[in-house]
Amino acid sequence: MKLSLVSTSVLALLALSGAAVSQTADKIKFDYWYGLSGQLGDVVAATCDRFNESQSTYEITCVGQDGYANAVQNTIAAFRAGQHPTVVQAYDAGTADLMMSGEFYPVSKMMADFNIDIDWDNFFPGISNYYASSTGELFSMPFNSSTPMMYYNIADLEAAGISTPPATWEDFEAALVAIKATGKECAFGYEPSTWIDMEQFSMAHGIPIATNNNGYDGLDSEYVYNTTLHVKHMENIKRWYDDKLLEIRSTQGGLNARDSFAQNECSLYFGSIARHAAVGLLVDGKFEWDVAMIPVYEGTARQNTVVGGASLWVLSGKSEDEYRGAAEYLKFLMTEESERYWVSNTGYIPVTKTGFAALNAENFYANPPYKGRELALKSLTYTDPGPLTRGIRLGGFIQARSEWTNEVQAALQGDKTMQEALDTAVMRSNDVLNKFARTYRGKQLP
């Protein structure tokens, strides 16, 4: 009697666990952590729901991590504990760190392993080069892609007698003076941004940020932006600040640069095209505005800018089923319909040529609120990416960005000259690079 009781309970347990197995067998579950937050994060979550509704084999669980930096650091912590997600959205600046870790499943290899045919040449080269190995193999899937733009208030420019947005920095300065002359308090709402002022500025001018072609050719790179046109540009910004042609607008100070523009306080603002949708919502038709490519200095030949934003990495240490699910999800994101959903609900640009062509075919960019976003692609594809405009492949780049920002702030405060500030930033960022190279001693950039 006792024995049968035991055996029946064992049987019951087996049945239960069997039921559990068959239930999970219905759907293969895998996790995806993303960094975008706010409205953009909601749209990411919506893509997950759309994927889950589109098929019944896989179930993706998407968890927002509230910020790019958090997404990466939480993933690392989880990875060390063996609890990491299958897919993670990692930002552009973390690319070199993830590449060197080696703990990922290159997406091009994964797609081939699961016989999913992807036309890799279909990606805009300015986008895919950023996430590809030296041999051109794509390690992560380009996802939310942007590039900086100049946002301008049409009425304010017209009041200052300017009919076309300034395409050179010389014209830009003249515009600032002219706008100020009309009595506008804040002509240019500015916040120091490495991404715009240093990285994309250097790309657009075809000047190096670091040796070894911005780090692509080896770990023993050194920063050189304290010797290029970038210095002159930052000195100009300092001068404009001193002459009150620009105003510092940051979140800490109340209104950030974007909101200062959207609330008609400042006439000009530089920001990612990803903000295009949000600016449109904030302005809400109260004044006329548009975007243009970031200016270049006279006498220089404009080059392409590179992609900002984030890509999707598939991490190592997961089961084949989970990888298959991840592959299906990435394939789903690549469909024209998904791309249209993504770009129309955010300000991001399509990452594939066919996606862009399809949108153009239906005059997507002809009318507000999408009008102007095609200029981001124009900026990204202005020239074919060369060795200096492929992207940036520098370790510890997040720290290097922080060095730059802090030193520029010090120079704007008047603690030191801009040249001194940039020299210090370069020296300290080189220490970071050096340490990075030593941490990965004996390894090569893939």
Add this chain to the structure above:
Amino acid sequence: MRRAYFKNNWVAALVVAPQLLIIFIFFYWPTSQALYWAFTLEQPFGGGSEWVGFENFQYLLSDGRYWDSVRISTIYALATTALAMGMALTLALFADRQLRGYKGFRVGLIWPYAVAAPAIGLAFRFIFNPSAGVASYLNQAFPDIWNPVMNGDHALTMVIIAGAWKQVSYSFIFFLAGLQSIPRSLVEASAMDGARVMRRMWDIQLPLLTPTVFFLIIINITDSFTDSFGIVDTMTSGGPARGTNLMVYKIYEDGFRGLDYSGAAAQSIILMVLVVALTLFQFKYVERRVHYS
């Protein structure tokens, strides 16, 4: 004095075990991890690490930036402690005098301690906002006199005030308890001798409060070294130009944002040694030397 003890050691071990386990998991294990990382160059994803001895420490100690951070942290610790304790003592003396409505004040003054640091940071960020907040009136009267967004000293002042505000309640509770434990008869006797309020405070109450004062100094300093993160993170993110980059925030910035695990580990070891030293100092000297009678 007779000591009570368990006859059966196994029972004792069993009773203590959960607590020991918690301490081990949440303190000793992470500490040993950090200690190991501090002497290596650790790859973030754990792909391997190289033993480098004291190099991480050498780099830090020869780094002007690190000493800037130490200097700012010291200023922050001393200033918040002085400000918080000064305020708390004043308030406690008044609450202790049983003026009208003192019961309400007593409860009300303890509340701020329950407010989370980031919430305090947000509130003070608004108050000190140069263009939109309460402080903007100051800027209207005297243009450009207050700008924590661009001026590191202003930003540090702002963070100190917010940090002190948070600490006032804690010190207040201890001061009030200390004051109430002073025998009423002493105060009353001096009153009968003709000592007025201020005289009684200086000659009777404050000297008898010294143990509390020293205890609070140590606790407040320790706390301001370790517990300032939330305020800095929401108010300034360590800026402008590292003007508010306190040691604990720098650890976060370097380690979690910058993925420099080894450098951050070395910094946390230094911070830990500092806090341990302060605590030892308190146990060894302050508690023994300062007492009544």
